[in-house]
Amino acid sequence: MAERRAAAKTATEPDFLQFNDLACEAVGGKVIFATDEWFAPAANLLKRESPQFIASAFTEFGKWMDGWETRRKRIPGHDWCIIQLGVPGQIYGIDVDTSFFTGNHSPYVSIQAGCLDNTPNFTLEGDRTGMAASESQLAAVAKLGSEAWPELLCVSQLKPGYSDCCHNYCKVNFNHRVTHLRLNMHPDGGIARLRVYGVGQRDWSSVSPQQDVDLVALTNGGVCLGYSDAHFGHPRNMIGLGRAVNMADGWETARRLDRPKHLQVDKRGILQVPGWEWAVFRLGHPGVIGSIEVDTNHFKGNFPDSCKIEVCLLTPEEEAQCIEARWNSGKWQVLLPPQKLWPHHRHLYGAAELTRHSTATHVRLIIAPDGGVSRLRLWGRAAPASAAPANQKTPAMSKL
Incomplete structure (x- = not known):
């Protein structure tokens, strides 16, 4: 079948953007402390939605901004906050987004990482606009010793929030598990969003x-490693928590332009089309998949006509080769043959539909001809370490 070439990636767009946002509020991320939230609360940093600007919006404390903005500091020190990741893991990159903060963005930022055995018993509640940390909050957060946490990102200059420069991408080289971040603004100002990309x-x-267990869930270490098209929604959304909130919370491609002018179906009612779209995931742990859920929730007029799922068992070296070859690997084996899909529906497949019951490390979801899928669940059992290929065995988690 023919495959459409993916749009070229811009030179400024790093590879780590296809990983999961471990800090997003949608996966349970939250701000548990902030020194100051005068103009806009720090909780805005973790919103799933892109920042917006409303020129006429003001509060009693000043201009309303969709991000975290502190007052102009007139005392010693700098502003900072503590973020509890929704999904602890290894971080590969960060986007400090200053969208719309054009005369009030923080000029510099640094980020520190912590791995805490116990979750702090304090948090921030309600609308914090116009507020600052109390003495009791400062005393509680001091017990974390966050000022001594190792650096993920040293003090770095931020660009202002104009559309052509608002994304401040930072690659991270930090081979440790992280549960919390300390985001430091030097000395004050505003940041719209903080995206923390990792596994x-x-x-x-x-x-x-x-x-x-759901072997591909982001909470279990599943991650998207490649895809053919993500025009309306990224494939990583499919391994998110719970059911999708709306269509934007799923994977949706553009309409393929190679569709026949007159569509025909086979005996099973599946469209006969030349093209298809795909997304590849690495499982959180090598395992044997026993059942599958393909959910087209919310996709009522734009669901795929059919899907199939393939699996393979790869070493890290083979994975790197497949990424370089855009996953045109001869190692793929069919796990779920083509299945007719329906709109706004949870499709469940068990042993009767699956054709293989061997250990896999990677899966490829193929949809034809195009459309949207909100969730993909791959239920199975983790394989023993001896069943994983060399160098693919899950390493012990490195703590700070």
């Missing part, structure tokens, strides 16, 4: 070999 890490030693 979740789960302690698989606590998982029974007889326990069925």
